Structure formats: structure tokens, C-alpha cells
Amino acid sequence: MALLEKTKVVLLACGSFNPITNMHLRMFELARDHLEDTGQYRVVRGIISPVGDAYKKKGLIEAYHRVEMARLATESSDWIRVDNWESQQNEWLETAKVIRHHHAELLTADKNNDDVDSVKFAKRRRLEETECSYENTCCSHTRTDTAQLKLLCGADVLESFGVPNLWKQEDIEEIVGRHGLVCITRCGTDVDKFIHQSDQLWKHRKNIHVVKEWVTNDISATHIRRALRRGQSIRYLLPDTVVNYIQEHCLYNIESEQRNADVVLAPLQRYSSGTGE
Amino acid sequence: MAGRIPLVLLACGSFNPITYQHMRLFELARDHMHQTGQYQVIGGIVSPVSDRYGKQGLALAKHRLAMARMALQNSDWVIVDDWESQQPDWTETLVTMRYHYSRIAEKYQRRISDTPLEQKPASCVPQLKLLCGADFMDTFKVPGLWREDHIEEVVGRFGLVCVSRGSLEPDRAIHESDTLCRHQQNIFLVREWIHNEISATEIRRALRRGLSVKYLLPDSVIQYIKEHNLYTHDSELMNKDSKLRPLTKQTVED
Numbered sequence: 001m002a003l004l005e006k007t008k009v010v011l012l013a014c015g016s017f018n019p020i021t022n023m024h025l026r027m028f029e030l031a032r033d034h035l036e037d038t039g040q041y042r043v044v045r046g047i048i049s050p051v052g053d054a055y056k057k058k059g060l061i062e063a064y065h066r067v068e069m070a071r072l073a074t075e076s077s078d079w080i081r082v083d084n085w086e087s088q089q090n091e092w093l094e095t096a097k098v099i100r101h102h103h104a105e106l107l108t109a110d111k112n113n114d115d116v117d118s119v120k121f122a123k124r125r126r127l128e129e130t131e132c133s134y135e136n137t138c139c140s141h142t143r144t145d146t147a148q149l150k151l152l153c154g155a156d157v158l159e160s161f162g163v164p165n166l167w168k169q170e171d172i173e174e175i176v177g178r179h180g181l182v183c184i185t186r187c188g189t190d191v192d193k194f195i196h197q198s199d200q201l202w203k204h205r206k207n208i209h210v211v212k213e214w215v216t217n218d219i220s221a222t223h224i225r226r227a228l229r230r231g232q233s234i235r236y237l238l239p240d241t242v243v244n245y246i247q248e249h250c251l252y253n254i255e256s257e258q259r260n261a262d263v264v265l266a267p268l269q270r271y272s273s274g275t276g277e
Numbered sequence: 278m279a280g281r282i283p284l285v286l287l288a289c290g291s292f293n294p295i296t297y298q299h300m301r302l303f304e305l306a307r308d309h310m311h312q313t314g315q316y317q318v319i320g321g322i323v324s325p326v327s328d329r330y331g332k333q334g335l336a337l338a339k340h341r342l343a344m345a346r347m348a349l350q351n352s353d354w355v356i357v358d359d360w361e362s363q364q365p366d367w368t369e370t371l372v373t374m375r376y377h378y379s380r381i382a383e384k385y386q387r388r389i390s391d392t393p394l395e396q397k398p399a400s401c402v403p404q405l406k407l408l409c410g411a412d413f414m415d416t417f418k419v420p421g422l423w424r425e426d427h428i429e430e431v432v433g434r435f436g437l438v439c440v441s442r443g444s445l446e447p448d449r450a451i452h453e454s455d456t457l458c459r460h461q462q463n464i465f466l467v468r469e470w471i472h473n474e475i476s477a478t479e480i481r482r483a484l485r486r487g488l489s490v491k492y493l494l495p496d497s498v499i500q501y502i503k504e505h506n507l508y509t510h511d512s513e514l515m516n517k518d519s520k521l522r523p524l525t526k527q528t529v530e531d
Contacts, residue, residue, distance in 0.1 A: 022493075025491070033488045233304035235300070237301070242353060
């Protein structure tokens with residue numbers, strides 16, 4: 001019954017998803033393979049949480065469209081889904097708060113002895129369903145298996161921890177110390193060195209899973225938007241359904257790229273206007 | 278796009294299995310050739326190599342064809358052609374090019390003769406160019422792989438569209454070969470800014486190890502691979518100790 005001893009993990013990816021690309025989707029697949037390969041974890045779900053419009057990033061189009069594209073992109077996945085809670089908040093929210101929200105949701109679901117998966121979400125694997133019902137019937141008396149929530153990110157997010165005024169120190173502590181990170185890196189980027197050089201990250205190094213990506217798949221959303229502005233093909237870089245959606249709604253053009261052009265990014269506004277830490 | 282030269286792009290290779298990277302090559306090449314202002318890309322052909330090629334881990338052509346067809350079923354301009362893979366022996370790339378060119382020329386002639394004289398279009402005869410990835414140019418240097426007169430005709434008569442990953446390697450390959458250098462105006466180098474190195478070798482490796490390949494190739498192809506249990510440790514051993522057919526065939530003929 002080794003399976004039952006495994007820690008359940010929910011992976012959460014926060015970001016603009018402007019638009020979502022195959023690279024974002026690959027990160028989930030790589031992270032799940034890596035965590036399950038350790039023999040300690042069972043990844044039960046992936047959540048994509050697009051940032052709200054109040055983030056004020058240059059060229060960020062309406063959350064409505066970004067959520068819809070992510071939804072289309074994950075239609076073929078049996079374990080990744082999109083959550084629009086973050087994108088519907090009026091103000092920009094720190095990632096730590098988004099994690100707190102999803103963590104609370106997991107706890108609530110668990111307290112109600114309510115299998116989040118089967119009740120709320122139709123997209124599940126039959127295999128998992130059997131496993132869960134087995135757990136519910138046989139092991140409910142020893143039920144301590146609330147899933148862990150881990151933040152899924154690229155190496156750039158980890159490195160952004162070092163950018164002044166972008167993150168609150170206590171937030172980093174909460175994200176890495178309490179929950180954990182799964183960080184996808186390309187061959188060549190030295191995340192280990194970055195962790196080594198930060199006392200805070202070093203302290204929680206056991207909570208940081210570094211996953212090497214062997215197949216370089218550097219499809220940044222910036223590249224996609226640039227190609228679209230120039231009338232070049234973006235096919236096979238993101239799912240066909242998303243390509244069609246972008247075309248139908250004429251989403252990315254020279255004007256949309258000018259959105260928020262002179263606005264300071266919300267996190268920078270918030271932290272630099274304060275006491276100046 | 279009036280007055281432009283109609284162009285067909287042909288990609289030869291194993292497609293073992295086809296990946297998004299192969300499919301991207303066509304998209305990048307078409308955009309680039311349109312931007313030259315001289316060409317209008319009217320079609321793309323994927324031509325999987327025959328089983329006789331003798332490459333290690335090469336799955337049966339019928340599977341490679343089926344996967345390529347599935348992958349491209351939503352493309353309105355790239356098709357899969359089985360002529361090369363159906364030949365009893367491995368076919369030189371040049372021979373495959375000649376075959377496809379004769380078909381294109383035939384079709385063009387038929388269209389021209391069907392059109393009444395006063396409506397005859399001013400469009401030129403279509404051209405055929407070989408579409409290849411960055412590493413392809415290096416194969417010209419491999420002893421015994423290419424006949425010199427074949428390189429001459431492939432590059433001189435037809436032409437190459439080569440997609441590179443932002444490195445200078447294709448430039449170097451041209452510089453280092455007198456034949457390629459002489460036909461430089463017939464070699465179109467396309468820079469790929471988005472690094473997207475989804476090699477079929479990596480796909481097979483991941484599959485052997487039970488790792489996910491989702492989003493690297495179409496779901497329909499992944500499904501097909503699973504159903505037919507295509508890439509395993511055993512399949513990778515196929516042709517393990519045999520020589521590539523080009524190496525033996527051309528030696529005998531010389």
C-alpha cells in the first residue's frame with residue numbers, strides 16, 4: 001500500500017498567461033513526473049491562476065480572455081484546470097495571498113470530508129477515482145492526507161526573489177517555508193547557485209524541487225505576442241484552440257501591447273510607496 | 278501575392294515520431310519565404326524515409342506515416358506523402374526531389390493547357406525547395422552520406438530553406454563547402470528565435486522512461502503511440518548494428 005503513504009500535492013502556477021503557451025503546460029507535466037519519480041508524492045491536481053488586470057503589466061489583456069484561453073488549453077488535460085479567483089479580485093494580490101486562498105480551500109474541502117476532486121471537478125482519471133474511494137472508505141479514520149500546495153514556477157520567478165521591492169520577505173518565507181516550490185530550469189541556468197547564495201532559500205532548500213528541462217522549449221508569451229503583431233505564424237507553439245481564439249477576438253496587436261505602457265507594476269507601486277524597506 | 282514564384286517546401290526525414298518542432302519548421306519557413314517578397318508558398322510535403330534507411334530505433338513506415346498524417350490533419354497547406362517510404366529501397370533525397378518536382382511540373386502543365394489562351398496566368402513555373410533543420414547542413418560533410426553531384430543538384434537546381442536556432446552553424450557549413458558556397462543565393466537561412474528543440478530522439482527517450490510527452494506533439498499522435506506501443510527499449514534496438522543504407526548503397530554503386 002505504498003501508494004497511500006504518498007503525500008498528495010497540488011501544483012499552483014501563478015502568472016500572466018498572456019497568452020498561455022505549450023511551455024506553461026509542459027511545466028506541469030515535467031513537475032508531476034519529477035515529484036512522482038521521487039516516490040514520495042502523488043500529484044493530484046494542477047491549478048493555473050492567471051493574474052488580475054490590476055497587475056498593470058505592459059500589454060496585459062483582459063483577464064476574461066486570458067482565463068478563457070487557459071481554459072481552452074487545459075481542456076485536453078485530466079488533471080490541470082484553471083481557477084479565476086485571483087483574476088477576479090479588484091486589486092492585485094500577492095502570490096502568498098493566492099496560495100493562502102487555495103490552501104484554505106483544500107483544508108475546507110478536507111474538513112468536510114469531501115473529496116474536492118470528485119465533487120467539484122469533473123475532470124478526473126478513473127484510476128484516481130478508484131484510489132480515492134478506496135481511501136475514503138478504508139482509511140478515513142487515519143485521514144491526515146490533506147494535499148500539500150506547492151508553487152510551480154520557472155527559474156525566473158525564483159530569481160525574481162532577489163529583485164528589490166518585488167517581494168515581501170515574509171511572503172517568500174511563507175511560500176517557500178510553509179508550502180514549497182517546484183522550479184523548472186533549463187540546462188545551463190544555475191538555480192542551485194542562486195539558492196546557495198540566498199540564506200533564506202538555503203534554509204528551505206529541502207522545500208525547493210528543482211526540475212531540469214532537457215527538451216528546450218522556450219516558448220515565452222512575449223515571443224508569441226511579438227509574432228502576432230508581425231503577422232507571423234504561432235501555430236504549434238500553443239494549442240490550436242487558443243490560436244483560433246486569439247484570431248477570432250483579434251487579441252494581440254500593436255495597441256494592446258501599449259496597454260499599461262507607462263504604469264508602474266502593481267507590486268512595485270505597493271512596496272516602494274511604503275516605508276521603503 | 279501576384280507575380281511571385283509559387284513554391285513547394287519538401288521535408289525529408291525519419292519523423293520518428295513527428296513533433297511540434299517539425300511542424301514549426303514549415304510555419305517558420307513559409308513566413309520567411311513570404312517576407313522575401315519573391316515567393317508564394319503554395320504547399321508543404323512531409324516525406325518520411327523508408328524502413329530500409331536502417332536507422333537505429335526507426336519505427337515502421339506505416340506507423341510514422343499514420344502519425345504524421347494525424348499531426349497534420351488540421352493543416353491546410355502541409356500534406357504527408359508516402360511515395361518515398363513505399364520504395365523498395367532507401368531513396369536518395371535528390372531522387373525524391375526529382376519525383377515530387379515532376380509531379381508539380383505536370384500539374385502546372387495541365388493547368389496551363391486547360392486554361393484558354395487569353396486567360397493564361399502570368400504566374401511562373403512553381404519551384405520546389407528542400408526544407409531542413411540546422412543540423413541537416415552538417416550531413417553534407419559526413420563522408421559517404423551524400424554524392425557530390427547530388428548536393429550540386431539539390432542545392433543548385435532546387436534550393437534549400439534551412440531553419441537555424443540562432444546559431445551561426447549553417448553559415449559555417451556553407452563557408453566550409455565549395456558547392457554550398459557556389460549556390461549560396463539558393464540557400465535561405467531562417468532564424469528561429471523561439472528555442473524549441475523538441476527532437477524526436479528526446480521524445481523516444483522520454484517515452485522509454487515512462488515520462489510525459491504531452492504538449493510536445495499532438496495528443497492524437499501520443500494516443501497512437503500508446504495504442505501501438507511504439508517506442509520501447511526493444512524498438513530502440515531495431516537496426517542497432519546495421520549501417521545506414523546511404524552508406525552501403527552508394528559505396529556499391531560507386
